[in-house]
Amino acid sequence: MIRIPCPHCSARNSAEFRHVGEAAPRPDPSTATPEQWRVYLYERSNPAGWTTETWFHTMGCRRFISVERHTVTNEIRSARPVGSTGPGPAEALSARGDAGSPDAGGQA
């Protein structure tokens, strides 16, 4: 299980989220070439290491968040609202250890 410290809701099981994918800067639609769009839509760097990706908290705040995750260890070093550079409103809350055992929230 991956625990994601949602900046709005506090730490939650990754099963509550939808993985949107690696985040990449969106080219300007008025000047981008088809080649640039293809790269933006389909090409991922897929590193074995730190990557910045977008997750959507479907079963919580219903907000997109930007997560820095190590793809080998699954360590997460930051999670903030998409588009924000500062800490999330619930940054302090992630320290208080919500979200219990891996198999809780289960059944069905």
Add this chain to the structure above:
Amino acid sequence: MWTRKGCVCVPETWTPVARSAITVPGPRSVVDGWEVSTRRSSAALRLSDASPLAKVSVRADPDGALAHALGVRFRSSHRRDGILVVGSGPGEWLLVGGVGAAHQIAEQVRGLAAGDFVTAIDVTHGRALMRLTGRDASRALSKVCAVDLSDAVTPEGAAFRTSVAKLTTDVVRDDAGAGTGEPSYLLHCERSSGQYLFECLLDAGMEFGVEPSGPTVDGGGA
């Protein structure tokens, strides 16, 4: 209006009757336009259907005039004039009030908006609401909910949306609403999943002797 003829109740005029998505076994009766189970339980752990209560979903700027007037932020709740205001998401609130009060609550909310753009929608018949009350309520709920329910993390008034039995559910720790001094949780989910969540909670509470009960009519603990 209903008249009693012998032991059968016959409607004099046609009146629409609403039904909860949750079926609680036991004798039934029509109260405030809802056909409800009149079953009551005095078990140590009770799960009661609270679906007839008015539910209004409100969306607005999280830092706007309405947010200020409601005075409730995401992850907390507050009861005022018999209406429970739940901060169910960033810029999103759930208001729970007495049976049939939804339109009045929505109007009240629009009045507080002070010109800001807000939406207030009656979701009473689109959602299910239930209440789990008893000394072991936290232990039972913990079996299907991963959020730490200890008093330190989830004190009275705490609210959050999370996965409960793999279902997106708004949870409110609302001991005051139960009025018995015991831990109590309100659980709010989509109507179509109401019976499922009810059954899951009965299953989780089995080892604690949980018993189902129909809605309490006197405001239902809103």
